[in-house]
Amino acid sequence: MLIHPAVHVEDSPAVELDGVSLAYDGTDALRQVRFRVERGQRVAVVGPNGAGKTTLLKVLAGTLRADEGRVDVYGERPGGHICIAYVPQRSQIDMAFPVSVAEVVMMGRIRQIGVLRWPRRRDWAIVHQALASVEMDDLAHRQIGELSGGQQQRAFLAQALAQEAQVILMDEPLTGLDLPSQEAIFRAIDRLSQAGVTVLLSTHDLNLAAERFDQVVLLNRELIAAGRPAQVFTPDNLQRAYGSHIHRVADGDGLLVLADTCCEGDEAGG
Amino acid sequence: MRPVGEALGWLTGPLAYPFMVRGLTAAVIVGVVCPVLGAYVVLRGMAFFGDALAHIVLPGVVLAYLAGWPLVLGALLAGVTAALGIGAISGRARLKEDSAIGVIFAAAFALGVAMLSTQRGYAVDLVHILFGNLLGVSPQDLVWMGVLGALALGAVFVFYKELLVLSFDPVLAATLRLPAGFLKNLLLVLTAVVIVVSLNAVGVTLVLAMLITPASAAYLLTRRLPSMMGLGAAFGTFSAFLGLYLSYYWNLPSGPAIVLVATAIFAVALAVAPRRRDLWSRWRRGAPDVRPA
Helix, strand or coil, rough: CCCCCCCCCCCCEEEEEEEEEECCCCEEEEEEEEEEEEEEEECEHHHHCCHHHHHHHHHHCCCCCEHHHHEEEEEEEEEECEEEEECHHHHHEEEEEHHHEHHHHCCHHHHHCCCCCCCCCCHHHHHHHHHHHHCCCCCCEEEHHHHHHHHHHHHHHHHHHHHHCCCCEECCCCCCCCCCHHHHHHHHHHHHHCCCCCCEEEEHHHHHHHHHCEEEEEECCCEEEEEEEHHCHEEEEHHHHHHHHHEEECCCCCCCCEEEECCCEEECCC | CCHHHHHHHHHHHHHHCCCHHHHHHHHHHHHHHHHHHHHHHHCCCCCHHHHHHHCCCHHHHHHHHHHCCCCCHHHHHHHHHHHHHHHHHHHHCCCCCCHHHHHHHHHHHHHHHHHCCCCCHHHHHHHHHHHHHHHHHHHHHEEEEEEEEHHHHHHHHHHHHHHHHHHHHHHHHHHHCCCCCHHHHHHHHHHHHHHHHHHHHHCCHHHHHHHHHHHHHHHHHCCCCHHHHHHHHHHHHHHHHHHHHHHHHHHCHHHHHHHHHHHEEEEEEEECCCCCCCCHHCCCHCCCCCCCC
């Protein structure tokens, strides 16, 4: 009844895509996307609405299958892994559901626990450790809907930690969060990265992408550019991704300041 | 002491009759089993599907009745076939799923009534099948109800964490490679089984109320699935008990009596529920995964 987890190929990159295309109802969502991500990298996936960010993450999670091209996670197709965690947009979850934060986190361990078994003491210890590492152990017994948006997002990140995921995919986790919540998520991501966990996160915030991530994947249905932020955010690339809505301003410290006039306050995602 | 004595007499008097004892036992089974599974029906937004399934069971019941089989057997056959059939169709047909279910459910119900109408004295039987007749539960019915009810409860217990993940976050279930198709079909079949268990008590037309009314009342008052199920079972049992006495003393069909008690409990729950829960908004927008399969 259960599929055996895929084996990781040694020395393979965490994520590798080659010629990945996918269409919905005849409209291209992704065209010939190709990039690779080394283990432990923090990657921001950026692009305008409808650029295929969510689609890309779902292809990596193995919940959508590419029409063509090759997708490898640790050298194997994503369909066989249980080490990939997908943290959905908050709007996709019914937060009024009667579960506690600890129970939500425990859901990440369902495969480790196994069929016909109940969580053991060790599983609960891992759950509380995961909650502690997103600074939320004191909220373990609250109902999930009682938390703020940022806390909910961290609870789902803790679920990915409890899953002992090696690749964590987060869909727009920063949208609508206040700064302290964003910082708490970044601290957790940084610790994960040091532990060798690869994190791919979609966002509309190009400045955060430029400042806080090792690598940026700039999408607009096709891959515009992938690599270090300074290489990716060139005027030419931004023009190709966003048209004339975006401006690149270099400030005194050599940091990028990107003014996004297109997607302000828009949570629809793509 | 006199009022107490009278109340006790009101409660214990009917117990002199074996049919009443059987009726009460059946009431407890229905009262516990329905809300436990009903919790998933409420949380997954499967109310329409549950109602449809209950009506689809009718031709099976009538067929068994005409052939002289245990009614439960016919109902079970029709219910499980329909549950799996709807699960299979909903993946393929171009039709919107609720329309497809509606077509099948009305057709099956019509067929059942037409089949029954060929029989002499069908009006009485029809009332019992449509609205329940706890006072007419046979020892054989009781055994069936007990066995099927225990099976349904056992399955909910055994697959508790898998069903929880599937209902709360279907995407997580997919990324963790849980056998989602199996689990969804399991829920459909369990719903069919529970409907069959409840037929004697509340009848085809009111089964839906036992599935969702006590569970919804419990949903308003609790914040954990196990307590929602437990409180729902308490509400369901109380409704079935009191409903049966009302049915006995006032000569009502047991189904409406039980459902009215359950609805009264729901109304109280709605009035006292903390503001943090908004069942109405859940009903308006529907639960996240409204597909039955």
